[in-house]
Amino acid sequence: MNAPAQYSASDIQILEGLEAVRRRPSMYIGDTGSRGLHHLVYEVVDNSIDEAMAGYCTHIEITLHADDSVTVVDNGRGIPVDPHPATGRPAAEVVLTKLHAGGKFDKKAYQVSGGLHGVGISVVNALSDRLVLTICRDGKLWRQRYEKGDPVTDLVDEETTERRGTTIRFKPDGTIFSETTFSWDVLASRMRELAFLNPNLAITLRDERNEGKEKVFNYAGGIGSFVEYLNRGKTTLFQPPVVVEGEKDGVVVAVSLQYNDTYQERVFAYANLIHTVEGGTHVSGFRTALTRAVNEMARRQKIFKDKDPNLGGDDLKEGLTAVISVKLPEPQFEGQTKTKLGNGEIKGIVDSFLYEGLLAFMEERPEILRPIVDNAVRALQAREAAKKARELVRRKSAMTGLDLPGKLADCSSRKPEECEVYIVEGNSAGGSAKQGRDRHFQAILPLRGKILNVEKARLDKALSNNEIRTIIQALGCGIGDDFDVTKLRYHRVLIMTDADVDGAHIRTLLLTFFYRFMPDIVEKGHLYVAQPPLFRVQAGKDVSYCYSEKELKELTNGFGPNRKYGVQRYKGLGEMNPQQLWETTMDPARRVLKRVEVEDAVSADEYFTILMGDKVEPRRDFIEAHAQEVRNLDI
Template identity: 55%
Template sequence: VYVEGTQNNIVVEVSLQYTDDFHSNLLTFTNNIHTYEGGTHETGFKSALTRVINDYAHKSGQLKDNDDPLSGDDVREGLTAVVSIKHPDPQFEGQTKTKLGNSDARTATDHLFSDTFSRFMMENPDTARKIVDKGLLASKARVAAKRAREVTRKKSGLEISNLPGKLADNTSKDPAISELFIVEGDSAGGSAKQGRSRLTQAILPIRGKILNVEKASLDRVLANEEIRSLFTALGTGFGEDFDISKANYHKLIIMTDADVDGAHIRTLLLTLFYRFMRPMIDAGYVYIAQPPLYRVAQGKMMRYIDSDDELNTILGQLPPSPKPMIQRYKGLGEMDASQLWETTMDPEKRRLLRVDPQDAIEADQVFTMLMGDKVEPRREFIENNAKFVENLDA
C-alpha cells in the first residue's frame, strides 16, 4: 500500500507491506532526516492504522461488538512500513533531536493515511480479511503471553532468589557494577560459579540451544523455560511490561564455547536480545565474552592464545626445545575455575565485545536472514562467505 498526500503544506508519504513474520519494522523520516526516536508523525500513523483495521474488523464481522479491540501491537505484527513527511517548519526534540514534535504532523499523517487505507481495505476485501486475521492471531498470542507472564510472576514473584539451582546471584545490589554471565552448559556454569567474583558477578547456566525467537510467536517465547528464567533474572519484565530501569545488571555477558555449537547458541541469544530486549542493546548492556582458543606452555612461559594466526606467530618465536605444550579449548568446560577467571572473567585481564548495532536496518536484515524461515538467502550468505572460514569444527 502506498499513500501520498498534502495537508496544510505538510507532504505525507506512507508505504507499507504485511508479511508472515512476527515482528514489525517501522521507519520514519522528516525532511529526509531519519527520526529513529519517532514522534508525532509516527503516532499519527499508528493511531490511524489501529483505528482503520478495528473499524473494518467490526464491519466485516470478524470482531463482534463485545470483543476487545485489536491493540496497536496486534495490528502491527508482521508489518514493514516507512512514513516520510516534508514539513516547512519541523520541531525536533528528544535526547538526539531525532523525534518530531509538531502536533500538526500527527493530524496530517493520521488524516491522509486513514482516508486512503480505509478505501484500500474496502476495495480489497480478501487482503483486508487476511490483515485482520493476522491481527486476531496476534491478539490471541498476546493474551496467552499475558497469562504466561502472570503464571511466571505468581510462581517466582519475579524474585531472583526463587531460581535455585540455576542462577548464582552476586551479593551487590548495585546494578551499575553487577554483571550477569549467561553461560553455555552446566559444566562451564559450575566452573564460572567457582571462579567468579561473588560481589559483582552472577552466573546463569543455560542448557542446550534456546528457542529461535525469529520463528516464534510471543506465547511460544514465554513458554520456553530457559528464556523465562533469563527474563526473571534480569528483572526488566517482558513485552508490554519491559522496563530497562528495573534491570538488575548493567552488563549481560554471553559466554559460550568457541565452536560451531557455541556460535549458534550465541546467535540465538543475540536474536532474543535484539527482538525482545532491544533497549538492553541500545543502552550498551550486552557483551560477548572472548575465551581463548589455545594455551601454550614452554618451561616457565605460559600464554593464552586467541587465534590460529597468533598461535603460529608465537610458535615461530619459541625455541624448538623443550617442545611447547599446546592445549586447544573447544569448550569452556575444559577450563578449571582459575583458568576461566584468568582468561575470560577477570575485569582486569578479560576482553569483551560490546554489542552495538550502529546500523539497525542492516542488523535487522542479518538476523532475519540467518534465523528466519527462508533458506535461499541463508544459503547465498554461506556460499559467499565460506571462503573466509579458516577453522571449521565439523
C-alpha cells in the same frame, strides 16, 4: 591531585577554527572507531542528498580508493564560490572551515534538509589528513586543497566545463581514527536505504580496492520497493504493499506497509531521510491512523459485528512491516543524535492524512482487509496467552518466595550499575565460572542446552521454554507488555559460550532472543559477548593465551628456532579450570568483551530473518556468499 592555586584568564584556551573538532572529535561524530569513520561519508553524501531533495541532483557516486580515501561526486548546483559577505572569502571555503556555516538555517536554499547544524562538511575536513574540493558551476571548474582542515591553496578557477556539481575526495586522518578502512557492506546498506527513500535518485557505490566492484542503487518504486525488500524471504499476506503518499500542510508524507506471517513488527521511520530509531510523533500518527482505519473498514465491510470490540494498536503489530517517511521544513529532533522526532504537529498531520489514504486504499482493494483483521485477532489471542504465561511465571516466583531462579549464582552487590551476569552454556562451564568469578559483582546463570529459536515463535510459546523463563526471572525487567529496562538487575549481560559450532549456535539463539524480545537491552548498551581464548601456549614456565589464529601465529613466530612450546586448542569453556577462566575471560582488567550494537537496523533484521527464519534458500545463499570470510571453523 590538587589543582594549581592560580587560575587566571591566561588558563582559558580558545580553540580557533576547526581545532575544537580535532581535539574532541567524538563530540561531533560519536566516536573515532568504525562508526565515526563511516559517519564522515554520510556527512558528505547528506549534502548531495539535500541537493536531490531540493530537486537539483539526480546522481551521486561514491568511490572507495586503495589508499583509504573516498570520493563523493554529485550533479547538483555546486557549492557557491562567490565571496561571502561576512568574511570576503569564497563561500565554499567558509563552508569547509567554519562550524555552523551552511545554507540550511533559513528556507532560501533548502526547504527541507537533514543536516540542520551546519557542522557536517567542516567536520569531515577537520578530521581528514587531506581533502580536495572540486566545484563545477556556471561553466567553470574550481578546485581547492586542504590539509587537516586548513586550506593549502586558494579556490582556483582551473578550466571551463559543461558539468555541474560538487566533488569531494578526502582521506581520514589516521592519527585520529583507530581504523581508516571503509566497509563496503556498511556503506552499501546506507546507500540502499537512501535510494529507496529518494526514488528519483541513483546512487553508485564503487570499490577500487576490489577489482572495481560496483553497485547502482536506484528504486523507482520508492518506499513500496523498500517494504518489498524488507519482506524478502517471508510469506506476505497480500501483494503488493499498501502505499500512501502526498503532501499536507507543507509536510511530505509517504507510508508503505505490508503484513507477513512472522511474529515480529518492523517499522522503519525517517524524518528528512534521517532514521529516527526511537520513533517520534510521525510514528505515533501512523499507529493511530492504522488502528482507526482498520477498525472503520472492518465495520463498513461487516467483518465486525456491532457488539464486537475494536482492535487495539498492539493487536495490529504482529507481522507488520512498514516504512514511514516525512519531510518537513523545521524538524525538531531530540538531541544531536536525531533518534526521535519531536514536532507535535506532525502526529496530527500524519494521522489525518494516512487515515484518509488508508480508507481510500482499502476501498479500492477490499481483499487486503480480511487477512489483516484475521492476523490481528490471532495476535490478540496470543497476547492473552502470553499474559497468562507471564502471570504463571510470577506466581511460581511468589510461591517460592523468590524472584530469582534456583540455578542462578547471584552476586552480593545490589547496585545494578556495578553488577554483571554471565549467561553460560552448560553446567560444566557454569561450575568453573562460579568458582572463578568475583562474587561481589559477578553472577552466573548456566543454561541447560539450547533455548527456543524465537524467530519462529510467538511470545506465549517462548514463555513455555524453561531456559527463557529462567533468563527473564534472572534479569528482573520483565518481557512483552511488562518489560522495563530500568528494572534490569545487571547493567552488563554477558553471553559466554564455547568456541565451537554448538557454542556459536547457542550464542546466535540468545542474540535473537534479546534482539526480538528485549531490544532495549541491546540499544542501551547492556549486552556483551565474552571472548574466551582459542589457544593456550606454554613455552617453559611462560603461559600465553591467544584469541585468534593470527595471534597464535604472531606469538609463535616470535619464538626462537630452539625454543620448545606446546599449544592447547580450547574446544569448550569446561576445559579451563576456574583460575584460567578468570584470567582469560572474566577478569575486567584482562578479558576481551564485545559489546553488541546495532549500527544498521535494516541489515540486522535481515540477518536474523535469514539465519533463524523458516526459508532455507536465503540461508544457503548467505552461507555461499560469506563462506570465504569464515575464521576458526570447527570441523
